[in-house]
Amino acid sequence: MTPVELSRTVLCAVRRAVDVGELRVTVPERAVVTRPRPGGCGDYATNIALQLARPAGQPAPRVAQVLKAHLLGLDGIDDVSVTGPGFLNISLRDADADVAFVRLVDGILRAGVEYGFVPEGGGASGGSDGSVGAVGAVVQLRCFLEVRAVVVADALRRLLRSQGASVGIRCESPVPAAWEQVLGVRVDSSGGASSDGVEIRPVPAPADPLPLGRDAARWALLLPAAHDHPRITEDHLVQRESNPLFRVRYAHARTRALSRNAADLGFSAEPGITEVPRDLVTLLVDHPRVLARAAAHRAPDSLARHLVSVADAVLPFLPSVLPRGEEKPLAAHRARLALAEAAGAVLAGGLSLLGIDAPDHL
Known part of the structure; x- marks a missing residue:
């Protein structure tokens, strides 16, 4: 300028x-x-x-x-x-920062929910010890028949595959059909003792999570770190800001609603230069590294906490996206909508890796 x-x-x-x-x-x-x-x-x-x-x-x-x-x-x-x-x-x-920001948003919108993913065989696959970097190897996860261990293993398979790994899960016993139906988990093999692969052994769930339903149950089991005790309570079902899962899903639904409202006003998202929350941009830039670290350290909880941070950063920004009153849609509105849609894609992609639905309406 x-x-x-x-x-x-x-x-x-x-x-x-x-x-x-x-x-x-x-x-x-x-x-x-x-x-x-x-x-x-x-x-x-x-x-x-x-x-x-x-x-x-x-x-x-x-x-x-x-x-x-x-x-x-x-x-x-x-x-x-x-x-x-x-x-x-x-x-x-900074003009260079403006160019980088536009490229960031454009890249996220092009990748959609797969922003931060690595093609299979193209990067973060791992060896039998769970290390990341042994391209072409298979990561074998094994767990005991305990509901939290199986859910964590299922989420890790999704994460590792997003980073280019080929993953298998072995459980000591067949998984109950109710776990498969309600929680959406599956294992590749079961039965017999085995010391091969990476053992998944988080602190067990203190109660049956199935009454919470798939999304809330998986969130309750995945949000705490493996060494922390999960809370299996109805708090995860509450539709208010005190519930982190609600904030994440609500933030995603709001971004989708903004896209629909913008279409009604005759404009769509277009990456461009606009005033943006720095913390939100930093979180979006960091998303690929968060996925890589969560896979490498076998820590889906770090992804869950990252999604909460993204939601908390984007929600205060969303009221500024659409024109107000008689204001006409400008380039700044299209750029803000693009940023909102990019944040929504990150939230939806992250939730999918945790095995949780990201509804367009909430």
Whole structure:
């Protein structure tokens, strides 16, 4: 962004503040932007707040805070700080970071729920010891006939396969038909003692999880780390924010609803530059590494916690996606929708690896 473009952006923030009644001033024809003085910060600084303070009838620091809030919502602005008697110090968004962000969102949308997956034989397969990297080998999982162990093994098979491994599960005894029907688990072989492969032995479930149904039961068994005791309670069925599973599935359903609403308004997602939550972008960037680590360390719980973090980061962002009132859909709305859809794809893909449904309506 050039100084002339930034000057126009600053004036746009002034107009926004005037339009919503936060400032009662005549919008000036020009806003002076310069490099920060010694001791300043950011890429550019402007004294527009000091210029408007007297006609606005407000202290310059107060005017600067008003303008800061409006500047942070504009494209190209990374950060704004108020210094001294009311100077606005503005940091611009890195152009390289913008390109990387657009590529990230575009890549997720192209991959869909398989974002972070590795083609079979193309990467993270493993040896009989459970190590990742022995390309072409088979990872053999073995477990005792205990419901949590079988569910964890089933989730690990999904995770390892997503990372290019070929996986088999052996159980000491045949799995009850009810476990297969309700929990969606299956094993490849059973019967007889065996010391081959990786033993899956989490802390056993303290109660029968089947009454919770497939999704809540699997979540209850997979969310805690293997050495932690799972809670088999009806809390996992509660449809409110206190339930992490609800937040994850609700966040996904909201992204799908936004896509439907946008279609009704005549626009669709298009990756582009827009103001985004940094924590959400960081989580999306990290998703492939989360899958790889969860597979390598045989820890589906780390994926479950990652999905909760993604949901908690995207939910506050979603109200800004669609146009409001009589506002027309702009490039920024298409870019925000693309980011929301990308987060939804990560949530849906992660839930599928845990064997949990990601409904479009909730």
